Amino acid sequence: MTRAGKSRTAIGIDVGARSIKVAQLSMSGGKSRIAALSLLPRTRIAEQVDTEEILKIKRVLKRQGFVGEEIVLAAPEEGLLRGVFDVPPQVSGDPAAQIARMELSRIHNVAPDSFEMVRWDPPDAGKSKSATQTIAIGCPHEAADAFIDLFEGAGFHVRALDIRIAAAARACLGLTVSPPALTSILDIGWDSTKLLLVCGRTVIYERPFRNKCLAKLRSKLGETFGITEEAADQVISAIGFTADGDVGELDQEFVDVIRRMLRKHFDMMLEELEASFDYANYQYPGEGAKRLLLIGGGAKISGLSQYFHNMLGVEARSVAPGDVVECPSKIFTNVDHPAMTVAVGLAMFTGE
Template identity: 35%
Template sequence: MMAWWPVTESSPIGVDVGSRAIKAVQLAPPSGGAAPAVAAAAVIPRRRFEGMIDDDEARRLRDVLDRRGFRCGDVVIAVPHEHLMSDLLELPPRESGAPIRQIAAMELARTNRCDPNSFELALWDVPGAGKSGTPSPAMAAACPHEQAEELLDRFASVGLRIRAIDVASCALARAAACMLDADGPTAMLDIGATGANFVLVLDGLVVYQRRLADVGLGRLHGALQEQFGLDDELIGHLLTGEDDGAPEDGATTGAGAAPADNAISAYIEGLCEEVRASLSYAEHL
């Protein structure tokens, strides 16, 4: 997990390579006790959906960072969800003297059917769980060396240095630190084009995460295009409610809007069902 940066400097550039877009953000140093503010941000649509970032996309990212006022070339990149291995493990108590990291690596390798030496592992205890002498729940997250090295090489080839490879859910928990419940767990939902990530945070640490693969916005976007012949601009208006994207002919009002609204409502209900299932499972952890 990525540590916080020195408060006298701009943060490293956080980069998330999504299936439809590459997002980048950098925070300015906090001033006067206030929370850090966004210094620069960019969203770069991908010319091909999903997959590892290629040389052309890396060059486009570098050029956008230069034009948008990002400072320095140090990058912290989130592990793409398709390469992230994570699980909540029951491990021997810390005081047992057992090789905790080796046991965690073996268990993660077993469930993902890979070599335990083929990935980089992050491991942290679940706050408040486990008593002395009993199994200790811990979160494990890993990225295969092959994909990590490919990311390092791809960014280095365009002059961008990856300072760290982070877990997206941990970055999300840090970004939302001021909104977390101090007295209990906080559930968060990160919705992308090909799926959503359900994250449960306790005492600032991720204690559970689940990939919801069937509720990505891309599925809803495709349904609205196929069933109702809506273009990207109109779909954007329907999903965000922003007036800037609304067509001037009033196409989003009246009877024609009702079927699209029904499709959006059905999508939201399906998303809520997945969230309820995740919350129910998390209650029994």
């Protein structure tokens, strides 16, 4: 891992619509430990981050024990170019990358030299194929440069612009099942939800779940009960899926209505999950998805992982920083918050 200062990694920064998640690890005896964590509310929700906000972040991080200016950023999702292509099985290396670049350029109608690209081949599913599948993601130079310049203008040094799916898979690697079985990672965010299927350390599939994010759920609760978004957050956290959970003095009829709304919202996710699992079972017969890992703010909803387990019949659990990296005796406020997991994955970046 890259060191910033003594034994610190670069600082991982995950800019979300409602909050900015920041993590830094330390290295000792070849093992990584959590050195600093911070979850900072956005000053301008769902808008592009600006220099003023970044400078504020920099000041806060210094007070909270982060060391150095070297950072790894998650590239903004909305500007990425994605594609899955077939290439002749005898083609690999640079020729395969060139084919992927030209195909990505064609389907997104952009110049081939206008973006940086990462490309990888999913593991062979054991089928006889006339072509090899390759996955490519491109980040346009113009958008990348503008995003990097904002942080470097505030005094940070951007070591890398990583992609969220890579950071999520990296952070969760120690909890994945052994290949060739598959692990699914469901990232439930405020403005987006995405499913990843991974085989070992390799992402083989990603699927966004349209209109199934936390913002939609909160909006529905707000419209139904005439409450603010913040109040809807508190209601979801207090009630969750756990039937025997402590709901304080809340009216039982109200609790039942909220749980029905939660089930309806997440049952729509279940339909998408089942379709994705069917795909996995088709592509990797006899293996399929054996474990479901939940990350993102929605993964903190009490009882959600158990609900998914009951409905899907696969092992399911939420994943927070303390589940994937050793945490010293000193208590970090957000060590058990699954929204922080991608930031930890960014801090783990090595360039490989």
